[in-house]
Amino acid sequence: MHVFQRRYNMSALIKEIKKMEAGPQLVTAEGWVRTKRDSKTVCFIELNDGTCLKGLQVVADKEKFDNNLLSSISTGASIVCEGTLTESLGSDQAVELSASKITLLGEAPESYPLQKKRHTLEYLREIAHLRPRTNTIGAVARVRSTMAYAVHKFFQENGFYYVNTPLITASDAEGAGQMFQVTTFDLDNIPKTEEGKIDYSKDFFGKKTNLTVSGQLEGETYATALRNIYTFGPTFRAENSNTKRHLAEFWMIEPEMSFCTLEGDMEIAQNFLQYIFKYTLEHCEEDMDFFSKFVEPGVKDTIIHVSESPFVHMTYTEAIKELEKSKDKFDYKPFWGCDIQTEHERFLAEEICKSPVIVTDYPKEIKSFYMKLNEDGKTVRAMDVLVPRLGEIIGGSEREAGLDLLQQRMKELGLREEDYWWYLDLRRFGSVPHSGFGLGFERAVQYVTGMQNIRDVIPYPRAVKQADF
């Protein structure tokens, strides 16, 4: 990126101005006032436009400016400053803007909710429309955007096509949790059949529909046509879960690869995570330093380490053996066949492996119907990527490619074949081994930034009893 390049009618971004050298040319800076400090003859304004963490110091000689103008420039006000860049006498910045002209665009009276002091993240959630103007949420927003770009960049550069799977779905049986129903019915006057049941034939789609809980099944259809695809879009879960790592509306990334077995799946998952981590470290250095200093001490070093070291591999059976050695530490005693609890996941990643770990070959009973059965008849070709601090960040598998085996599995679980006719067609016509995984985007942002609560890494969190703004 060229620092001096002008875009459309925009003046230079503050992140670019800060990299310029002192000189006689006029520079214009626009932004919001973070804080103002007065001295006898000069006034210091820290101006931030959100393009970087630390703002530009604007220095206004009090003799040159109307006192009313300077006094109305308070924290939160929006201003335009024109002047020349000079070498700063202060030690916290290389250059500063010596203002020759300041225009107040919008004042911010004392009722402005953001003070020039630390606020709790809980309070900031109540003013979600203003919180991106804070250091922390601004940094999260920049990192989130950078990570989203890295996601596309990784897949686009590695032979994947971006597929948009539907958000509204008629398949009610994906089994991945409670769904939000979509209807245009007047809920006070719902059409009923003669038997008194809801008459969905009169609803908008002529059948019962919900918001998607996963684009995977539709993703598989495009993977078995374009070879490698990925989805990256919103996902909805109506579960009544109240935790710091669940949302009712979140963004999920789901790659799906044809002619790919579980081994390839694991390799891509690791390379993918490491790529977006490295890309973010490279492009968000200032923000990562901030997170590492104030949000989660050492998170930057952790991400550097994780982006360079191979992940540990372990089968479910091996993982249970390891957990049984320390069973006294757990509320839920581990045994072969049990679900791996959050406490187990974290112990595996944090204590046993001290790094991300990929656990594979889970008992079929605790995994989804579409996962490929191993030859032992008991386990499936599933993999979960567990990371320290968070637990599961990726869940994936090699898909069952055999029609008979898939039909048998669905029968065992009471799934109706007619609901999945098109999914089964993929096994009827040109079936191939294929694999994929799902990554919760917000969880990845949490992991990279060290933010404790998922509601602080998405602009407007939707959760149980929470849909403001």
Added chain:
RNA sequence: UCCCUUGUAGCUCAGUCGGUAGAGCGGGUGGCUGUUAACCACUAGGUCGGCGGUUCGAGUCCGUCCGGGGGAGCCA
């Protein structure tokens, strides 16, 4: 949904054994100063989350409802 915890000034919190409230920051005013979480002084600002109960008296004890946080389950 369950368990724990919390709700006091604009924000963050203190408030002892039940006797109707304090600090820091922020705001305002004044002072000082090339400042950078600026500093110093003064000042304004409160239905103590709502409702009900116990008591001579409730921020404090009890019940209940609502909101916040943490943990669990479910999962991404």
